[in-house]
Amino acid sequence: MISIEGLRKTFTTKDKEITAVDGITLDIEEGEIFGVIGYSGAGKSTFVRLINRLEEPTSGKITIRDKEITALNANELRLARQEIGMIFQHFNLLWSRTVEENIAFPLEIAGVPKRERMERVQELIDLVGLNGREKSYPSQLSGGQKQRVGIARALANNPKVLLCDEATSALDPETTNSILDLLVDINKKLGLTIILITHEMHVIRKICQRVAVMEHGKIVEQGDVLEVFTNPKQPVTRKFVAQVMGTDKEDEDIHYLLSSIKEGKLLRLHFIGEATQESVISDVIRKYPIDINILQGKITQTQGGGYGTLFVQAKGEEAEIEKAVAYIREETSAEVEVVANDKRVISKHNI
Numbered sequence: 189m190i191s192i193e194g195l196r197k198t199f200t201t202k203d204k205e206i207t208a209v210d211g212i213t214l215d216i217e218e219g220e221i222f223g224v225i226g227y228s229g230a231g232k233s234t235f236v237r238l239i240n241r242l243e244e245p246t247s248g249k250i251t252i253r254d255k256e257i258t259a260l261n262a263n264e265l266r267l268a269r270q271e272i273g274m275i276f277q278h279f280n281l282l283w284s285r286t287v288e289e290n291i292a293f294p295l296e297i298a299g300v301p302k303r304e305r306m307e308r309v310q311e312l313i314d315l316v317g318l319n320g321r322e323k324s325y326p327s328q329l330s331g332g333q334k335q336r337v338g339i340a341r342a343l344a345n346n347p348k349v350l351l352c353d354e355a356t357s358a359l360d361p362e363t364t365n366s367i368l369d370l371l372v373d374i375n376k377k378l379g380l381t382i383i384l385i386t387h388e389m390h391v392i393r394k395i396c397q398r399v400a401v402m403e404h405g406k407i408v409e410q411g412d413v414l415e416v417f418t419n420p421k422q423p424v425t426r427k428f429v430a431q432v433m434g435t436d437k438e439d440e441d442i443h444y445l446l447s448s449i450k451e452g453k454l455l456r457l458h459f460i461g462e463a464t465q466e467s468v469i470s471d472v473i474r475k476y477p478i479d480i481n482i483l484q485g486k487i488t489q490t491q492g493g494g495y496g497t498l499f500v501q502a503k504g505e506e507a508e509i510e511k512a513v514a515y516i517r518e519e520t521s522a523e524v525e526v527v528a529n530d531k532r533v534i535s536k537h538n539i
């Protein structure tokens with residue numbers, strides 16, 4: 189649906205050249221929520237602004253639904269942009285216009301007649317949940333409400349793509365979640381393709397199906413969010429995963445857990461995808477005469493399913509514990525390893 193080939197952007201300042209986007213090639217599917225994550229300066233904003241040519245690429249090709257955006261003249265680009273909505277970190281609203289006038293603005297520019305415009309504005313107000321605030325000015329709204337206006341305005345001309353430039357970075361966690369829920373809602377209702385850039389892994393975890401990690405203008409890793417969470421390859425990706433899963437001090441934790449249990453075995457259970465939906469622990473204690481004591485763990489949810497690790501103490505006859513481990517290994521989709529001082533298998537990364 190969106191195809192990006194060899195995209196580059198170099199800024200020339202007085203004393204130097206900066207390559208903000210350095211040869212990005214990427215395909216984004218119709219209807220997906222695709223996240224781009226990176227630290228400040230990685231080139232994310234420049235990248236997303238190149239997609240609708242708010243920044244002109246130095247080189248490379250962008251095609252959206254078979255239309256080569258990079259080959260359009262100014263007039264064609266103006267029309268093509270009606271199919272590409274955009275929302276911003278600081279909302280970019282018109283402060284002297286009311287909520288409904290802000291939302292109507294792109295419709296006015298597109299030459300939509302007044303009656304039709306007002307009907308469409310009302311539909312959009314309903315869609316983003318701003319009923320009762322039609323006559324308010326942006327200064328009278330909370331951050332979350334302002335972003336809802338931004339979203340309604342971006343959707344006014346029925347775009348096929350929505351670009352989100354750090355759209356929740358100025359919001360508190362609760363408001364962030366409500367805006368992310370709204371984005372998922374409009375993605376499902378309207379089949380809209382969403383590309384969002386962020387420096388927060390929580391945002392990626394919550395709503396994206398796929399993610400690309402940017403560093404120094406390049407994509408250094410990409411894949412399904414669950415896959416990237418489970419098996420991050422680059423150091424920068426591991427740091428982002430740690431934002432959600434906590435700092436990876438597992439080695440230290442294991443020493444502590446091992447020294448604290450006086451009997452039984454320490455098991456490390458790893459849940460990926462559907463495994464988080466299974467009743468692994470209760471099945472095991474129902475089937476085998478052992479006790480399971482939960483010691484430590486964290487499970488988190490992504491759009492592709494859950495992911496996480498649980499440390500448990502298994503108490504009982506050694507033979508029964510072995511049978512229980514074999515059962516988990518063979519009959520469930522959770523992974524299990526017996527953690528021991530001498531034969532620890534730590535597959536997880538170190539940061």
Ligand SMILES: Nc1ncnc2c1ncn2[C@@H]1O[C@H](COP(=O)(O)OP(=O)(O)OP(=O)(O)O)[C@@H](O)[C@H]1O
Pocket residue numbers: 199200201206207208226227228229230231232233234235
């Ligand atoms: N108009 C410009 N002129 C010169 N350099 C620029 C310009 N815009 C961006 N840059 C530089 O390009 C690099 C990438 O910036 P960009 O804003 O795309 O990164 P980012 O990942 O979005 O970071 P942030 O979240 O801090 O904005 C930075 O080194 C930045 O200073």
